[in-house]
Amino acid sequence: MTAGERRIAHFDLDTFFVSVERKHDRRLNGVPVIVGGGTRGVVASCSYEARVFGVRSGMSMRQARVLCPDAIVVSGDHELYSKESRLVTQVIADSAPLYEKASIDEFYMDVSGMGTYCSSARKFLTELKGKIHQHTGLPITYALASNKLVSKVATNEVKPNGKAEIFFGEEKSYLAPLRVEKMPGIGEKTSLVLKDWGIKTIKLLSETPVEILTHKFGKAGSDMSRKANGIDESPVIPFSEQKSISTEATYDNDTIDVQFLRGQLIRMTEKISFELRQQAKLTGCVTVKIKYADFTTVTKQCSIGYTASDDVLISTAKDLFDRLYDRRILVRLVGIRYSDLVAGHPQISLFEQTQETVRLYQTLDEIRKKFGAGAVMRAIGVEKKK
Structure with a gap:
């Protein structure tokens, strides 16, 4: 298919975190809103009313409060944002012939061949835009072009709640x-x-x-x-909900040492969390697997707010393990899997962390990139001989 025959749409939810907060609290409509945490944290998202004052995502909360002292600050709820993202995804999945979930709040669709001069594609996209707003209450912008790059740029240019079309050539x-x-x-x-x-x-x-x-x-x-x-x-x-990343360990000697097993689980969690961040992805589902000495295999999974944060993923993995390991007999294998993966970066967790914490994790990842995924980890995750 030539570039002229390709028609790629990019949909992007407008100020997603803020829009979700406004959906659940109408008092936030029409006023400056900042989603972020504390005075030492960073801005995860902000409304257009706050941007007028120079507030931007990634900025320190301290600076943002100075620029826009009258803004309403919301701590953020990534579980809620992930739930709303899945609602939008379901509307798109029910309508779009081919779509890609590029991040928690943006999607690409291939609508090539929908009609001469794109009239059918234009009608479909306009109707889908309305359907998303009708079913979720969230504003969304789209642009149609011959490739992903131009459609994404055009979407950013016509926000908020806009639409655009860039013709081939x-x-x-x-x-x-x-x-x-x-x-x-x-x-x-x-x-x-x-x-x-x-x-x-x-x-x-x-x-x-x-x-x-x-x-x-x-x-x-x-x-x-x-x-x-x-x-x-x-x-x-x-887009496929089945995309996953996983790891597991089989032990030479079956063990009932719970502290050792938890430590191994933390080590594996840190390892694939690093891989997740290296692939610029977030996970929305964690699964823990245990195989007992009698070869009985059990699993337990949990849907979570999209994240790549070690803290969140380790806490989830430990909770799943504690709820899963109830037979108190020898264990042969422990494993962990992340699924429901979407492209994205850890911005969704910015409101939970201080700038110091963000910089710490960035430094740790730099060490891992240079010396390997196991170069640095929590002390409990260091493997011991059994």
Whole structure:
């Protein structure tokens, strides 16, 4: 299928955390709202009324309160946000022929071949937008283009509660006047380097020789050049609740040492939590598995708010193990699995953590990337000979 035949829509829930809070508390409508935690925490999300004052996601709560002292601060409820995300997912799953859940609050859909000049696709997307709002009460924006990149950029440009369509052949001209930081994948550091070179718009980026970009940024430089020219062949990856990541350990000597088993479970949890973050994913379901010496296998699972946080996942795994291990006989194997995976980063847990905690986990992950997943872990998770 050629680029001209591809029609990719991007749906993005507007200020998702704030919208969910407003759905459950109408007193928050029309006023500045910040979702975050404490004075040492960071902003997980904020309303458009708060953004007028300069408040942004990832900013320290202390700074946000200075910029917008009249804002209403909500501590956040990631279990509730995950529940609302699943409601939206179900509406889309019941209607869309092919969709990808890109994160807790955004989706891609391949609506190619729905009709000449996209009239059928446009009608379908408009109706789906209304259906999502009708069934969930949440505002959502979408954009339709020939690829995922342009549809995502366009969605961000027409928020909140908007819709847009970029026709085939207009990708490069549409992107051209936008600032380089509007391009997905170009963060603060990269945009500063580009601006130091005098490259402030995507048009100027598209005109920069790819050799210069690759010399400075490596493969990311060539990807940057292609994106600046509106080129993106990445497919819509069908969403599946069955995607998972797991690990398990079989012991040479069966054991009834509960402290040892808990320690092993924590070690495994930390290991695959790190893998989860490396893949830029969040999990919404944890399963613990036990195989007894008589080969009887039992499992117990729990749906949770989407997260990649060690603290949350370890606490969940320990609780599942304690509820599951009730036979008090020798254990042969213990395992853990994360499923209901979605793309995303740990922002959803920002309101639970201080900036110091966030930096600590980032540092620990950097050590793991350099020396291996088992380079650093909690003391109870250190494996002992049995």
